[in-house]
Amino acid sequence: MSPRERVLPAATVARLPRYLEILTALAEDGHAIIASDELARRLGANAASVRKDLAALGPHGTRGVGYDVPALVARISDVLGVADERAVVIVGAGNLGSALASYDGFPRRGFVIAAVVDADPAKVGREVGGHRIEDARGLATLVAARGISVAVLAVPASRADEAARAVVDAGVRLLLNFGPAHLDVPAGVVVRSVDLSSELRLLSFLGGRLDVPSDDAPDAPDAAAG
Amino acid sequence: MSPRERVLPAATVARLPRYLEILTALAEDGHAIIASDELARRLGANAASVRKDLAALGPHGTRGVGYDVPALVARISDVLGVADERAVVIVGAGNLGSALASYDGFPRRGFVIAAVVDADPAKVGREVGGHRIEDARGLATLVAARGISVAVLAVPASRADEAARAVVDAGVRLLLNFGPAHLDVPAGVVVRSVDLSSELRLLSFLGGRLDVPSDDAPDAPDAAAG
């Protein structure tokens, strides 16, 4: 449906948030210039890869000198669209949902928690992280009234599909899912999944391999979920 | 304990935990057989990819019929090494650490929370998720005494490096890091990072492409890389 002209390689896009974190920290430390070598070291990547990534964003480097840190911060912020604040609803006020509601990383990155909802009436009215838990049945109203564009799903695996359907029906098209399942959503809805169970089991596997002596450290495979 | 184990492709390994989740659920629902098409649908992947993945584990499928669900569950469990319990220490008893300490996904997947530590003396002695918060300075002793092999880092970004060094010094070689930074660890130490900030910003980017880009149309940097 959407005219998806992929300007940037997916792998580059996936790294942009980390560039932004590093470059922002550099800017706050007063660094005005950085070379690809140093950036690569901080990112844990190859310098050529860094140069390819940054070149794809446009010419912000000077040969023989390095990259203009403030310019890159501005450019990446622009590309990622972090300039605009986004209203977020956290669905599920269990342990994880409560933690996320209190997580200061959200507001610091332009994500305003506009609502925390739960399907359990017993939880409605309680407070988590300064937010009053509201009834999940009122989702559609909340989304419309507060301009919510992102939903964070922190519900049990068995409820994930149901919750996804509810937020999509309410008009949300960006989902961050903390659950093991693949969510079946309509075209036009974007889902990113953070699967703690999978990460743990992957660790378990990689740990089993540690007994084998190896000359170089096996890099963890990227878990870029589809 | 495995007949003959060849090296599995990293991409396959990264998917195994999700296969295991799906297949376990199928087994509990009484399904004895599943076809690659159906498995692919639930995984959100291609059927050929599923067949390649499963073929790499050995012959557990029957042509014209499908795959033996219980056999696959057993095989993947074996490969991932989830049979053994692993003792985990959670480092950082803030919002996220507390949530993880209460997260029932850990015990259900063979990860026993053996300790929760924090560097803040004010927090020591309090309880989270049934675990008493202990002093982070005693890490080395705890790790040795309780056979801890996995550390979950849930500390602020500014403390991540410090915390990583501490757990590695204590003898832990498997780290699950909830933080934005790249951790510099010695060879032989495996780190998996779950970066909530990055996920959010990625969502932000993907969402920006769904709506009308505000002022600045994608200025078409030649994507012809390589």
Next chain:
DNA sequence: TGCTGTGAAACCCTTCACAGCC
């Protein structure tokens, strides 16, 4: 017939090596 198992092609990403500019 139906579905698995698998060569082969296509694709993507990373890394190297070096040309180009300051």
Next chain:
DNA sequence: GGCTGTGAAGGGTTTCACAGCA
């Protein structure tokens, strides 16, 4: 000299298409 920008090479992953078997 130093560092960016980029063709080319190399390696891995996905997808197709079909052979092989119950």
